[in-house]
Amino acid sequence: MRVWWTTAYYELVKISRMRSVLAILIGMPLLLILLLGSAFDTEIKQAKVVVFNADQGDMKASIDTFWQEADLGLYIEVLQAKSANDVQDWVREGLADYGVSIPSAFSEKVRSGNAAEWLTFEGRYAEKNIAAEAAVNRYMSSVNLQLAAIRLMGAEQAAEAFGQAGTSASNEAAIAVHNLGMGNSRIFGETTAIQYYSATYLIMFLLYGGMTAVISLINQRESGTLHRLYAIPSSFRIIVFGIVFGACMLAALQAIVVILFTTYVYDVNWGGHYGAIALICLLATAAGVGLAITVASFVHNKKSTQTMFSIIVLSMTFLSGGMVTGIENMVGGANKLTINHWASSTLRAIMNGSSQTEVWQGIGVLSLIALGLLIVAVVRLPKVVKRHA
């Protein structure tokens, strides 16, 4: 225990002093998550629209109902102002993203077949202006249709034709949100782009954490320090386990930093269940260590191990959809043979609140993969850590 803890602790100290390694293991996933998450995140944030409805005619109620529609509420938060001046002021001061002022004679003008319009005030954010204008245009299209009918058929017939004129514009959603380049399909499943890439790159870099442990072993073997450690009164497996555990502590630190940073800075919702998330990270790291030891036992030197391991991890990330989303549907189930698939999809299942059964099934498969790789690693370990094995 003493030897194990001492080697683990000093391993963590040694790795933590290598700034380039820390930058890669912690900085890179955060950067990739930010870049890819932002690039593909098409979610429109709710726009605050301040409305003053001065209309006193028969369309007043239907206008108020329109602004309270549930599907509009997904994208627009309606604020009520007490005057047209308030609307203008709120937008100018940034208290609202967009302003709408409905004149008092609006219903009357519509009913008499005259041109009728709302006064709108744009705010500073283009995407929020677009969302609010989409809502206004939707209502105004319906009104224009009524005006055309009145001019053609007369007010009474038109009113009959439309039933209660000016009610809810239609049952279609006011604003449709689709993902870039993929039409109506939801390429990130039930998660947002940033959630998707947070899960993907956390797992990919945890696998690299496993490689860090093995590279440290190879470095120490080549410098002779590992050989010297075998001369101390302890078993070589305890020493090696200590070194690997030290690197795994760094992986744990890496996971904590990535999860906390993405939660508080990128606003990523990890879905709670932090025990299950920790377990998934642990299993991914263990699988990474197992895989790296297995690879190193066949290729013998540091550079080849790094190259081979990187190829395998990047391939697994690609096959599991970590680089090109939706690729998993085109690879004929090959994605299910990767560590990344089971780890990332289980993390995403936690994020989108899937059933416990689904989460634990994913963890179960991941456990089996990690166990299998660790068994192979234990058998092959002497090839990696001993010079004459």
Place this chain on the structure above:
Amino acid sequence: MSLVIFRDVVKKYDMVITVNHLQFTIGEGEIFGLLGPNGAGKSTSIQMLSGLLSLSSGDILVDGFSIQKQPLEVKRRIGLVPQELAIYESLTARENVTFFGKLYGLRGALLRDRVDEALQFVGLLEKAKEKPSTFSGGMKRRLNIACAIMHRPKLIIMDEPTVGIDPQSRNHILESIRTLNKLGSTVIYTSHYMEEVEAICTRIGILDQGKLIACGTKDELKRQAGQGEKLIFEIDRRSEASYKEISEHPGVKHLEERDQGLTLEVAVKESSSILQDLLFIIQKHGIHLRKLTRVEPNLESLFLQMTGRTLRDE
């Protein structure tokens, strides 16, 4: 009393025997030099003694404990200074020594005292907070030693500890070894530098092709090899008569001419008893002596005679 006993030790890699029925003892308090050309089996022997390699057969006892049956007890009594610089560049000198101290079970004030003592011993206490990456080769070698001695082992194994360092650091290391020995540690020392082995070792074992071909003090080895001294006469002219008379002298083992007969190399059993006779012969023939040199046998020549190779032969 013997601290180390090699008992018919054999090491085979596949079918190749690298250590062949090795059998010798090292007494407590000795500085034992292990010599041999590359591939002689000395590194393999040291690795088996340190518990880094398993034995194919035989046994090694250290302080009465068997490396086969009680490896941890043996390891507790050993401090290994490997040939490589087995230190961590990202840790400071103090952290390096502390790390190894903790692995040997030292804690608290005792650990701090021993770390200071070891760093002081190798002359690095003032550099304790610096990382080895800023050290010279000699300083790194000294830190390599500090890591091995801080738990005060009974047996210190030094595998080529002076490779590639400046003369000042070499002298410091050799002096340190003598001091460690005086403080009670037994030392096993391997080196390619014969003069170092001659200077500090109380006994020497010569390994060749996995076998111990000679073992003893320097004088005992010379006697075993039957090697004597050499007298070199540089004279002003060659004389056939004097050559014949010298070569027939009963104290002369071998005579060789060089420089067209102007240099005579005379191998003798013991120079002091026949030097006067030889000088008389030279004078008798009217030859003027320009220079006389007396050469004592050294380990290099002894090694060459015993193995047919120099120590640095590949």
